[in-house]
Amino acid sequence: MSSGNGWYYALIDWFARNAVAANLLMIILLVGGLYSVMTIKKESQPPIETNYITVNMPFLGASPEDVEEGVLVKIEESIQDIEGIQEIMSTGRRGSGTVQIEVSAGYDVLEVMNEIKNRVDAISTFPDNTEKPIVARTRFQQQINLVSVYGDVDERTLKEYAKQVRNEIVALPGITRAELLGSRPYEISIEVSEFTLEEYDMSLAEVALAIRRGSLDLPAGSIRSDAGDIQVRTKGQAYTGLDFEDILVRTNPDGSRVLLKDIATIKDDFAETGRFSEFNGKQAFTIQVLSVGDQSELEISQTVRDYVASKQVSMPSGVGLSA
Structure with missing residues (x-):
């Protein structure tokens, strides 16, 4: 027997001669393991802390070019000299603009975000049709369930049912975030002819x-x-x-x-976009259920499945629900 393994064999010998201590240690390990299995948070993947900040600003009725000139350029110019900003990326779309800021490593993201918010709030030259800018840190969210609301009814009716289901899911215990996907935004168009x-x-x-x-x-x-x-x-x-x-x-x-x-x-209708969604060959809207913070993904998934099973019975004729 080598001298390097002497302590190991001595430990085994001690436990062999003290069966009560060995059994007690085994019980402690089993109880600790069982407690960990019952209480540990179960995730499909670990949470990710991001160093991105997003500034979103609605600009009602504006084209992407108007959003760039009236909103994005002004925000970029006001924050470009803030210490800790590594990169600024802007996106202009119809009716809104988004500026995403990457914070350099070693800087406090919350401090940089507060400085960005102060700079953006101080801008007084935004166009009249803009709304208050929203400055927030980009946070990781985990998708848990996808709930589909589908049927052979008109698009407006189906969307209203999907919104109702989404609101009921958010009201369930332990669920705080659900988003409606695959829907076109409402749009009111006003057409006046030249002859009129x-x-x-x-x-x-x-x-x-x-x-x-x-x-x-x-x-x-x-x-x-x-x-x-x-x-x-x-x-x-x-x-x-x-x-x-x-x-x-x-x-x-x-x-x-x-x-x-x-x-x-x-015309009170929907915006003309190429967006559409189908489920089993029928028009559908999808509700994405997300976990936030320390919420249990398994509990959320089971809660949503139980809700869908009970809700299916009360859905009107021609409208289905699936998770």
């Missing part, structure tokens, strides 16, 4: 200005009273085709009024 404009002696700019003024939520300050301040706000934002039809375009000297529906064709 000539008939009413109007310009297209006049019609556009009337729509802009007639579809607006606008704060109007506050009124002080003995009971406290009363906030005053006009609620005139149009959301549906019927809302836009009743927008006033012009009031004539004789008191008659010209409404938008009198001069324009208004």
